[in-house]
Every structure is written in C-alpha cells, then in structure tokens.
Amino acid sequence: MLALNRLLGSALGKRGLLGSGLALASGSGGAARCSVPATTTSSRGKSTSKEAAGGGGAEDEFYQFRDQKIPYIQDLHIRDPSEVTSLPCFRVLDDRGKLISGCEKFELEKDLSKDMYRTMVRLQTLDTLFYEAQRQGRFSFYMTCFGEEATVIGSAAALETADHVFAQYREHGLLLWRGQTFQEFADQCYGNNRDFGKGRQMPIHYGRKDLNVHTISSPLTTQLPQAAGAAYANKLNGYDGITVAYFGEGAASEGDFHAAMNFASTLACPVLFFCRNNGWAISTPSDEQYTGDGIAGRGSAYGMPALRVDGMDAIAMYHATKTAREYIMEHKSPVLIEAMSYRSSHHSTSDDSSRYREISEMQAWKARDPVARFQIWLEDKGWWSDEEETEVRGEARKEVMKVLDAAERENKLPLREMVTDVYDEVPQHLEKQYQEIKKFAQENKHLFPNNVPIE
Ligand SMILES: Cc1ncc(C[n+]2csc(CCOP(=O)(O)OP(=O)(O)O)c2C)c(N)n1
The missing domain is CATH 3.40.50.970 (Thiamin diphosphate (ThDP)-binding fold, Pyr/PP domains)
Known part of the structure; x- marks a missing residue:
C-alpha cells in the first residue's frame, strides 16, 4: 500500500496542482516521469546503461524504463480513475x-x-x-x-x-x-x-x-x-x-x-x-x-x-x-x-x-x-x-x-476575384469557368447582389 501511495503521490505531485498560489509544475514531467541520474542518460531518449535499457530485478524499487522511473507495486487491482483527484x-x-x-x-x-x-x-x-x-x-x-x-x-x-x-x-x-x-x-x-x-x-x-x-x-x-x-x-x-x-x-x-x-x-x-x-x-x-x-x-x-x-x-x-x-x-x-x-x-x-x-x-x-x-x-x-x-x-x-x-454600403469585390490569388497566373481551366460564370451573371443580373461588380 505504501508503494501505491508513492505512485499516486508522484502522479499528483507532478500535475501542477494549485495550492495557495498559482504555480505550474516545473520540468517536462507528467505523471510518473522523473529525471534520471546524469550517468545513465547521455541525452533525452538516448539511454546508455544496462539499467536504463529496461533492466532491473524484483528487488529494485523502480522500473527504470529509458528515462522513466516507474515505482513497482505488488498490490494488483485496476485503478479507478476517480482515485486520482481532479485538478482544482x-x-x-x-x-x-x-x-x-x-x-x-x-x-x-x-x-x-x-x-x-x-x-x-x-x-x-x-x-x-x-x-x-x-x-x-x-x-x-x-x-x-x-x-x-x-x-x-x-x-x-x-x-x-x-x-x-x-x-x-x-x-x-x-x-x-x-x-x-x-x-x-x-x-x-x-x-x-x-x-x-x-x-x-x-x-x-x-x-x-x-x-x-x-x-x-x-x-x-x-x-x-x-x-x-x-x-x-x-x-x-x-x-x-x-x-x-x-x-x-x-x-x-x-x-x-x-x-x-x-x-x-x-x-x-x-x-x-x-x-x-x-x-x-x-x-x-x-x-x-x-x-x-x-x-x-x-x-x-x-x-x-x-x-x-x-x-x-x-x-x-x-x-x-x-x-x-x-x-x-x-x-x-x-x-x-x-x-x-x-x-x-x-x-x-x-x-x-x-x-x-x-x-x-x-x-x-x-x-x-x-x-x-x-x-x-x-x-x-x-x-x-x-x-x-x-x-x-x-x-x-x-x-x-x-x-x-x-x-453594407461598400461594394463587394469584383466577380473576377473568385479565381485570383490561388495561382500566380490564373490557369486555363479556372479562366474558362470564370468566363462561364461571368456570362451567366451578365444575363441574370437579378440573381446577383447589385453591389457585386461583374467584371
Ligand atoms: C471536423 C469538424 N467536425 C464538425 C464540425 C461541425 N462543428 C462546427 S462547430 C462544432 C462544435 C464545436 O464545439 P466546441 O469545440 O466545444 O466549441 P464551441 O462552439 O462550444 O465554442 C461542430 C461539431 C466542423 N466544423 N468540423
């Protein structure tokens, strides 16, 4: 049970809980992430020692998994997430x-x-x-x-x-x-x-x-x-x-x-x-x-x-x-x-x-x-x-x-703006579509707001 308490303690202690003041947990660690002794890790994610590569026997207190130090427990139960206190x-x-x-x-x-x-x-x-x-x-x-x-x-x-x-x-x-x-x-x-x-x-x-x-x-x-x-x-x-x-x-x-x-x-x-x-x-x-x-x-x-x-x-x-x-x-x-x-x-x-x-x-x-x-x-x-x-x-x-x-009084942009700005020069297929829309708009002005210049 002691070990379980330690596990929860480490998870909670690293979560930026707010006490009397406003403070964020420092370091990059979240739950169960602890820094490792400098001798075992040459740089982040590049562990060098046998222990850091995932070793460690039953007598060890922690499972050293690369740069993660995970406490061992012998109390087997599925941890209910509600056991972890909500962030206040x-x-x-x-x-x-x-x-x-x-x-x-x-x-x-x-x-x-x-x-x-x-x-x-x-x-x-x-x-x-x-x-x-x-x-x-x-x-x-x-x-x-x-x-x-x-x-x-x-x-x-x-x-x-x-x-x-x-x-x-x-x-x-x-x-x-x-x-x-x-x-x-x-x-x-x-x-x-x-x-x-x-x-x-x-x-x-x-x-x-x-x-x-x-x-x-x-x-x-x-x-x-x-x-x-x-x-x-x-x-x-x-x-x-x-x-x-x-x-x-x-x-x-x-x-x-x-x-x-x-x-x-x-x-x-x-x-x-x-x-x-x-x-x-x-x-x-x-x-x-x-x-x-x-x-x-x-x-x-x-x-x-x-x-x-x-x-x-x-x-x-x-x-x-x-x-x-x-x-x-x-x-x-x-x-x-x-x-x-x-x-x-x-x-x-x-x-x-x-x-x-x-x-x-x-x-x-x-x-x-x-x-x-x-x-x-x-x-x-x-x-x-x-x-x-x-x-x-x-x-x-x-x-x-x-x-x-x-x-409201300001004009809309000219119809032609529909096909500009995407390519450096308007490609042929867009030019063709634009000419068709323009023709349609000129023949059906009543369908378009009168402040859209058809040009
Ligand atoms: C990928 C995607 N799925 C669905 C939608 C439809 N949609 C637009 S807003 C919205 C709700 C988003 O709610 P939330 O992120 O909580 O923001 P809120 O509107 O409450 O500020 C949905 C489902 C969308 N725009 N994009």
Missing part, C-alpha cells in the same frame, strides 16, 4: 464578483483592469448588434461569445501581440484587444471590398497577419497541429514569443487534438493549448463529450503541465495565462489551460439551443455572468461608475450601428 479550479473572484479573501496579491492595476472591462463591454455590444443584424438578413452567419468574455479578454490581455494565435472562431475578442476596429469586423462579415480575406471566408473567420492572428479554419481542430508546428518553427528560429491555440472542449475530441499534444510535448514546442470548456459543443453537452478529468486532466498523460481556471473570472484568466506564458517562455515547452465557462448564447445564428437545453440551466449560468462579476469588482475598488458604464455602452452602440451601415 483557480479563481480569485467569487460568483458575485467579490474578491476571495487572501487573493489581494492577484488584484490587477487600475488602467489594465479598466481597459479589460471596456473591451469586454465593447465585445458584448459588438456581438449583440451583429447577431441582430444577421437575424435581419443583412449578412449570412454570426457567432457570439456571450459567457466567455472573461476567458477571451482575460487571456488576450496576458499575451503579447508578438504571440501567434491560432483560434477556433469564438475568440474574436482577442482581435478587439489587439486593436481590430469595429469597421474591420463589419467589413469581414459583409465580405466587402475592404475585407482582408476578400470575401472568400465565412463571416467571423477573421485573420490578421499584422496582429499575428492566423485565419480561422472551419474544420475543427486543424489549428492545433498547425500551432504545434508553428511553435516548433519559431523555437528553431529563436522567435521571441509563444504560439497559442484556442479550441473548444468539443474540438478536443478530434484526433488532431491528440496528435498536436503529442507532437508539442515530445518536440517541446513553446505552445499554449487553450481550451474553452463552455459545456456545450452545439447540442452535445460536455458530459457526453468525454469522461475522466475533463481536458486539463489529459495534460499529465502527455507530460504537459496543466491549469484549470474559472473562465468567468477575468482576473484569474489573466494570471493563469500570464503564468503559463512565462513558463512556456522559460522552459520552451507546452502548457495546457482549461477555462471552465458556459456558452450563454446559441451555438451560432443557425442554432436554437432551447431545443436541447433547459432555460433554467441558462438562467443559472446567467447569474455568474463574467462581465457583471468583473464590473462589481471594479466598482468595489471605486474604479468604475454608472456614468462610465452608460457612456461606454452608448458609444459602443452608436459606433457599431455606424460601421454596419458603412460596411
């Missing part, structure tokens, strides 16, 4: 937005806090009005991030603009934090001739080279192996920054998640895997999505430090991301964060979530609204007033209405 969840504010006693050291400074809060309010306003505009048929599709404002803005604020971001689609708040204007959001959703993506992407599939935000891909989880690869390339090039991959807990069920985690940990890629666990993947609740200790619990299996955080607590999100970033920069190896929150909105404008979840559930989560929680803390500090609240919301509302009108 780091938070600083309680559900009502009150600072938890002893967390004073985590309080953010005034200007940063106010900037974060203002951006959260602007994000809420952007989402509310863009959602309504889509419902009025002004553009084809939209997704909001209601309920996850603290997750996105708290983490964005803790990153540097130099950090490369591979997002899923519900993290547009990061672009807002990095300086994308309301007008630029609207131009992308309308796919007009000012859209950086030239109208070729679905709405909300933003991308900004100058802000180091890679273009969103609709197929889930493709961004994770891409992020691991980009992080590895940046490491080889000595790039001064990390790579971040945002994804939902639903996306974490794709094979790409596991491939990315394994590549990142074995190649020691400086990447932050940032899971937004909002409880739902369209109509699939998270308890049908996985068993075990959620997404963060998978970190130790990949030898990767992991943190679980209250994603509705902006201050906790900021510190968790900052701590993870510092760890990645120092160790040049990956970290996994799981931000626990709730998707308060429908999945997208193509969804009606009242068909598969209870109104009472949505109301219960509304009571923990991350924006209201952060506002209460700011007010408690004496840093936010009703006047400022009215002013920021009013200004944001006016601005969004204006940019929607402006984006």
Whole structure:
C-alpha cells in the first residue's frame, strides 16, 4: 500500500496542482516521469546503461524504463480513475464578483483592469448588434461569445501581440484587444471590398497577419497541429514569443487534438493549448463529450503541465495565462489551460439551443455572468461608475450601428476575384469557368447582389 501511495503521490505531485498560489509544475514531467541520474542518460531518449535499457530485478524499487522511473507495486487491482483527484479550479473572484479573501496579491492595476472591462463591454455590444443584424438578413452567419468574455479578454490581455494565435472562431475578442476596429469586423462579415480575406471566408473567420492572428479554419481542430508546428518553427528560429491555440472542449475530441499534444510535448514546442470548456459543443453537452478529468486532466498523460481556471473570472484568466506564458517562455515547452465557462448564447445564428437545453440551466449560468462579476469588482475598488458604464455602452452602440451601415454600403469585390490569388497566373481551366460564370451573371443580373461588380 505504501508503494501505491508513492505512485499516486508522484502522479499528483507532478500535475501542477494549485495550492495557495498559482504555480505550474516545473520540468517536462507528467505523471510518473522523473529525471534520471546524469550517468545513465547521455541525452533525452538516448539511454546508455544496462539499467536504463529496461533492466532491473524484483528487488529494485523502480522500473527504470529509458528515462522513466516507474515505482513497482505488488498490490494488483485496476485503478479507478476517480482515485486520482481532479485538478482544482483557480479563481480569485467569487460568483458575485467579490474578491476571495487572501487573493489581494492577484488584484490587477487600475488602467489594465479598466481597459479589460471596456473591451469586454465593447465585445458584448459588438456581438449583440451583429447577431441582430444577421437575424435581419443583412449578412449570412454570426457567432457570439456571450459567457466567455472573461476567458477571451482575460487571456488576450496576458499575451503579447508578438504571440501567434491560432483560434477556433469564438475568440474574436482577442482581435478587439489587439486593436481590430469595429469597421474591420463589419467589413469581414459583409465580405466587402475592404475585407482582408476578400470575401472568400465565412463571416467571423477573421485573420490578421499584422496582429499575428492566423485565419480561422472551419474544420475543427486543424489549428492545433498547425500551432504545434508553428511553435516548433519559431523555437528553431529563436522567435521571441509563444504560439497559442484556442479550441473548444468539443474540438478536443478530434484526433488532431491528440496528435498536436503529442507532437508539442515530445518536440517541446513553446505552445499554449487553450481550451474553452463552455459545456456545450452545439447540442452535445460536455458530459457526453468525454469522461475522466475533463481536458486539463489529459495534460499529465502527455507530460504537459496543466491549469484549470474559472473562465468567468477575468482576473484569474489573466494570471493563469500570464503564468503559463512565462513558463512556456522559460522552459520552451507546452502548457495546457482549461477555462471552465458556459456558452450563454446559441451555438451560432443557425442554432436554437432551447431545443436541447433547459432555460433554467441558462438562467443559472446567467447569474455568474463574467462581465457583471468583473464590473462589481471594479466598482468595489471605486474604479468604475454608472456614468462610465452608460457612456461606454452608448458609444459602443452608436459606433457599431455606424460601421454596419458603412460596411453594407461598400461594394463587394469584383466577380473576377473568385479565381485570383490561388495561382500566380490564373490557369486555363479556372479562366474558362470564370468566363462561364461571368456570362451567366451578365444575363441574370437579378440573381446577383447589385453591389457585386461583374467584371
Ligand atoms: C471536423 C469538424 N467536425 C464538425 C464540425 C461541425 N462543428 C462546427 S462547430 C462544432 C462544435 C464545436 O464545439 P466546441 O469545440 O466545444 O466549441 P464551441 O462552439 O462550444 O465554442 C461542430 C461539431 C466542423 N466544423 N468540423
């Protein structure tokens, strides 16, 4: 039994458990991975001694398996995963937005806090009005991030603009934090001739080279192996920054998640895997999505430090991301964060979530609204007033209405843009297709929006 305790102890002790402060387990080890004496290993994965090659008799305490030191036990039973304690969840504010006693050291400074809060309010306003505009048929599709404002803005604020971001689609708040204007959001959703993506992407599939935000891909989880690869390339090039991959807990069920985690940990890629666990993947609740200790619990299996955080607590999100970033920069190896929150909105404008979840559930989560929680803390500090609240919301509302009108008035790109940019010169077969479409469009102008130049 002593040996079993030791086994569990070593598994737990290496998992970045949070005690009074916020700390990540150091080193690359996950459960049961220990460093070996220098004399037995010449370099990682290249063991030289007989013992390291897998030897060791019954009298030994540990099974030395290459660079892994595994305790022996003689108590045979199938270990129930529930014997391993869940990773606890780091938070600083309680559900009502009150600072938890002893967390004073985590309080953010005034200007940063106010900037974060203002951006959260602007994000809420952007989402509310863009959602309504889509419902009025002004553009084809939209997704909001209601309920996850603290997750996105708290983490964005803790990153540097130099950090490369591979997002899923519900993290547009990061672009807002990095300086994308309301007008630029609207131009992308309308796919007009000012859209950086030239109208070729679905709405909300933003991308900004100058802000180091890679273009969103609709197929889930493709961004994770891409992020691991980009992080590895940046490491080889000595790039001064990390790579971040945002994804939902639903996306974490794709094979790409596991491939990315394994590549990142074995190649020691400086990447932050940032899971937004909002409880739902369209109509699939998270308890049908996985068993075990959620997404963060998978970190130790990949030898990767992991943190679980209250994603509705902006201050906790900021510190968790900052701590993870510092760890990645120092160790040049990956970290996994799981931000626990709730998707308060429908999945997208193509969804009606009242068909598969209870109104009472949505109301219960509304009571923990991350924006209201952060506002209460700011007010408690004496840093936010009703006047400022009215002013920021009013200004944001006016601005969004204006940019929607402006984006709508702007021309779409000429039809010809459909076939440009893929090849250096438009190949014959595409030219032929384009000429056919152009002829059809000229003969059937009533089928095309009148702001698409047919040229
Ligand atoms: C490979 C792939 N499978 C399925 C889909 C359809 N799909 C789009 S979003 C989504 C749910 C994703 O949920 P989650 O990752 O939890 O993110 P959330 O929408 O909750 O933020 C699904 C199944 C897709 N886009 N790509």
